[in-house]
Amino acid sequence: MSMENNDLERCPWTKALWRGHGHRCPSPTRRRESSLLGTKRQRRFWGISRRMLWARSGAKIRTATGKRQQGHLILVFLVLNSNGLLCQVWTDLVSEGWAEHCLEALEKVQLQGEEVVLPLVTGDGLHSAVRCVVRKFGRCSCFLFSCGHTPPSPTVCTWPLEIRSMEGLGKCAFALRDLPAGEMILEEEPFYTRMPRAQLQKRPEWDQAWLAAFNGIRAALKAPEGSPFSEMPEKPLLASTALVLDLISFVLLPESLKGALYGFSSPALDSDHALVEVARQLAELCKERLPECKDADLGMLQFAILVTEMNIFPGGRIFWTMSRINHSCAPNCVFSAAPNRWGLRSVRPISAGEEITISYLGEELLLPTVQRQWLLWRSKCFICGCRRCASPEDPLRDRACSSCMPLPKRWRVVHQPAVWRRKEPSTAGRAVALLKEGTEFDTNGVSQRTKEGLWIFAEDSDLKKNGWVLVDGSTLGLGQLIEPIDEEFANIWPGRLKHRLKRTVFNRPGDAAREHYLNWYDLDAQKLTAWHWRKEEDEFEESDSAGSSYARFSRERNWTCESCGEEIEAFVKEEQLLGEVAQRVFAMALHDQRRASAAGVKGLVLPDENFVLTALRLADDAGRLFGRRHWIWQMGLLFAVDLDLSLNRFTYRKWDAEWISGTASMLLEVWDWLASLELSQAPSYFLHSRASRLSKEMENVVLVRSDVEKQPAVEERFLRLRSKLQRRVDGLSPPVSILPDREFIPETLFIAH
Numbered sequence: 189m190s191m192e193n194n195d196l197e198r199c200p201w202t203k204a205l206w207r208g209h210g211h212r213c214p215s216p217t218r219r220r221e222s223s224l225l226g227t228k229r230q231r232r233f234w235g236i237s238r239r240m241l242w243a244r245s246g247a248k249i250r251t252a253t254g255k256r257q258q259g260h261l262i263l264v265f266l267v268l269n270s271n272g273l274l275c276q277v278w279t280d281l282v283s284e285g286w287a288e289h290c291l292e293a294l295e296k297v298q299l300q301g302e303e304v305v306l307p308l309v310t311g312d313g314l315h316s317a318v319r320c321v322v323r324k325f326g327r328c329s330c331f332l333f334s335c336g337h338t339p340p341s342p343t344v345c346t347w348p349l350e351i352r353s354m355e356g357l358g359k360c361a362f363a364l365r366d367l368p369a370g371e372m373i374l375e376e377e378p379f380y381t382r383m384p385r386a387q388l389q390k391r392p393e394w395d396q397a398w399l400a401a402f403n404g405i406r407a408a409l410k411a412p413e414g415s416p417f418s419e420m421p422e423k424p425l426l427a428s429t430a431l432v433l434d435l436i437s438f439v440l441l442p443e444s445l446k447g448a449l450y451g452f453s454s455p456a457l458d459s460d461h462a463l464v465e466v467a468r469q470l471a472e473l474c475k476e477r478l479p480e481c482k483d484a485d486l487g488m489l490q491f492a493i494l495v496t497e498m499n500i501f502p503g504g505r506i507f508w509t510m511s512r513i514n515h516s517c518a519p520n521c522v523f524s525a526a527p528n529r530w531g532l533r534s535v536r537p538i539s540a541g542e543e544i545t546i547s548y549l550g551e552e553l554l555l556p557t558v559q560r561q562w563l564l565w566r567s568k569c570f571i572c573g574c575r576r577c578a579s580p581e582d583p584l585r586d587r588a589c590s591s592c593m594p595l596p597k598r599w600r601v602v603h604q605p606a607v608w609r610r611k612e613p614s615t616a617g618r619a620v621a622l623l624k625e626g627t628e629f630d631t632n633g634v635s636q637r638t639k640e641g642l643w644i645f646a647e648d649s650d651l652k653k654n655g656w657v658l659v660d661g662s663t664l665g666l667g668q669l670i671e672p673i674d675e676e677f678a679n680i681w682p683g684r685l686k687h688r689l690k691r692t693v694f695n696r697p698g699d700a701a702r703e704h705y706l707n708w709y710d711l712d713a714q715k716l717t718a719w720h721w722r723k724e725e726d727e728f729e730e731s732d733s734a735g736s737s738y739a740r741f742s743r744e745r746n747w748t749c750e751s752c753g754e755e756i757e758a759f760v761k762e763e764q765l766l767g768e769v770a771q772r773v774f775a776m777a778l779h780d781q782r783r784a785s786a787a788g789v790k791g792l793v794l795p796d797e798n799f800v801l802t803a804l805r806l807a808d809d810a811g812r813l814f815g816r817r818h819w820i821w822q823m824g825l826l827f828a829v830d831l832d833l834s835l836n837r838f839t840y841r842k843w844d845a846e847w848i849s850g851t852a853s854m855l856l857e858v859w860d861w862l863a864s865l866e867l868s869q870a871p872s873y874f875l876h877s878r879a880s881r882l883s884k885e886m887e888n889v890v891l892v893r894s895d896v897e898k899q900p901a902v903e904e905r906f907l908r909l910r911s912k913l914q915r916r917v918d919g920l921s922p923p924v925s926i927l928p929d930r931e932f933i934p935e936t937l938f939i940a941h
């Protein structure tokens with residue numbers, strides 16, 4: 189039975205410990221061994237003597253510290269042996285009946301190398317519990333760690349998960365009972381925090397020679413043979429500052445923590461993965477140049493980089509339990525982080541025995557399978573075989589059916605010498621006009637597909653000459669007969685895309701007139717672009733998206749339209765090309781945007797002031813070509829949401845109801861579509877953090893009476909979207925905020941203005 193919180197407040201142990209140690213465990217890199225063993229007073233209080241816990245062979249001991257959270261004090265014993273972590277034992281000092289539970293639980297720990305999480309319930313004083321653990325495992329292997337875990341509620345002191353090893357996957361976490369969606373299933377504090385980047389600044393070793401050597405570190409990243417992405421081109425992997433931080437942080441760790449890290453997942457040092465080679469080269473450089481690394485073993489330095497990279501969480505933290513959670517591209521949990529509170533939350537119901545997974549990717553989860561697998565191979569050295577990667581279907585590649593979707597309006601004859609316009613959509617139909625090569629004409633958007641191919645209805649000022657024109661004459665032994673030249677579509681027609689992107693950037697009408705170097709956020713121009721989007725947004729809200737014509741993607745059957753049943757094979761190249769550009773453009777950090785502008789990214793020249801507009805057009809084009817379910821459009825929406833948020837933060841632009849409603853509906857569109865695929869990961873950091881920021885902005889929007897009277901629908905829509913967004917944000921607690929906001933306008937520019 190647990191004590192009530194009030195009792196806890198009065199508990200002298202709690203008070204003493206709490207006062208002595210504060211709320212948070214200090215960063216391990218900054219701890220000294222003595223402080224790790226606690227103050228003398230604390231040790232006396234706990235009944236711990238240095239001799240009692242001091243390791244006879246290698247220091248594997250850490251002292252007790254306390255933590256008070258949700259009314260509990262928690263201590264964690266990590267029992268280590270030469271193979272690594274043997275088990276974790278938690279204590280809950282405010283519960284009663286420790287002895288029986290303790291002995292029973294400890295009896296279960298039999299397997300060497302097996303990690304078992306045991307609740308150790310005690311109310312009679314820590315030394316009894318310590319004695320119990322030490323008796324079972326021996327002093328030299330018992331490592332008493334602190335403040336790592338807090339049970340989810342005062343009455344439950346064990347997490348509903350266990351860690352087991354699985355063939356090919358290493359350690360995995362499994363649910364011990366059925367878990368509902370939205371449950372906080374674990375909260376813990378990191379035992380390792382990567383040193384802050386600022387500590388690398390102004391070091392004497394960081395001279396030109398270091399930079400030259402550092403920049404020279406690289407290794408070619410090859411796809412393993414037979415992997416799904418073996419066709420992908422080799423790409424170099426470079427050293428980064430984060431890897432140096434990993435290495436120095438590890439070297440400065442106390443031996444006991446280093447020992448614990450040896451039990452975590454890491455690729456073999458002789459593996460031919462590029463990261464292993466980069467780590468080796470970097471370890472050599474650091475051993476040669478950095479005083480901290482001079483006496484360290486080269487293999488250990490290489491391992492330090494790899495083990496940290498494999499297990500680190502956003503913010504540079506490693507956790508005892510959470511770092512054991514495997515990845516899935518359709519995860520059932522999400523890593524959630526409020527200030528100083530890190531945990532796992534289920535995002536859908538999980539059955540007992542099911543593996544608990546999170547996503548190591550952020551919004552890259554939207555990418556198609558091969559790209560996701562490639563990213564995971566690059567950063568975490570494994571080929572993901574989760575259920576989403578294994579599925580032949582990929583709904584985020586579904587696309588609007590080119591037969592059923594609206595047609596471009598204006599067309600040009602490209603067949604020599606001419607084509608016929610006919611009364612009926614058939615080559616047997618009566619000819620009403622001969623259209624010479626180069627003739628341009630409009631359609632009324634009506635089309636019909638026959639055995640001969642797609643026919644469109646062409647209009648003429650002479651109504652008698654209205655009639656049907658065949659688009660592609662392949663079935664008749666001819667080639668393409670007519671091509672769209674509609675302004676909106678010319679860009680995305682096969683073969684024109686790259687050309688168009690360059691042309692748009694350099695020859696956009698009105699560019700010369702707008703010479704200001706920040707002109708890409710020219711508000712009027714932005715507004716036009718946004719209007720364009722918002723208009724579609726309205727249509728989307730009104731129409732039933734499920735009923736529109738979409739071709740489902742399947743690796744085995746390519747795309748098959750749900751509505752007309754047609755298999756679509758065209759546009760594969762265009763999807764690939766647009767996809768490659770989109771991946772680079774939408775993920776590009778601000779400083780890279782500038783570099784890309786100056787140097788061009790693989791043939792794509794994106795001058796600074798045009799970068800954002802170009803990115804928006806890319807999304808727009810992809811949306812028109814592939815439809816709203818496609819990942820490029822969806823990434824474009826996120827990009828546009830970030831842009832809107834930045835505009836408001838860094839310019840004098842103020843939100844109005846109409847504008848912000850558009851932003852909200854873009855975000856909700858992504859959220860809804862992903863939720864329908866069970867991929868929303870609510871509260872995922874890439875949706876939730878944007879939603880909470882936008883929701884705050886919406887609270888501050890003042891509805892101007894005169895506008896509202898003119899357009900009551902605007903107010904109605906604004907209020908509806910505001911409460912929808914608010915409900916989603918409020919439904920998730922604690923808040924999740926991991927990734928920094930993506931700003932399109934750096935703060936320095938704002939200040940300069």
Ligand SMILES: C[S@@+](CC[C@H](N)C(=O)[O-])C[C@H]1O[C@@H](n2cnc3c(N)ncnc32)[C@H](O)[C@@H]1O
Nearest residue numbers: 357358359453498499511512513514515568570
């Ligand atoms: C943070 S650790 C996860 C725990 C790890 N399984 C262990 O044994 O400690 C990350 C490593 O786990 C493995 N891993 C995680 N998710 C995986 C997956 N979906 N498929 C294969 N291996 C995976 C990879 O080796 C990856 O580098």
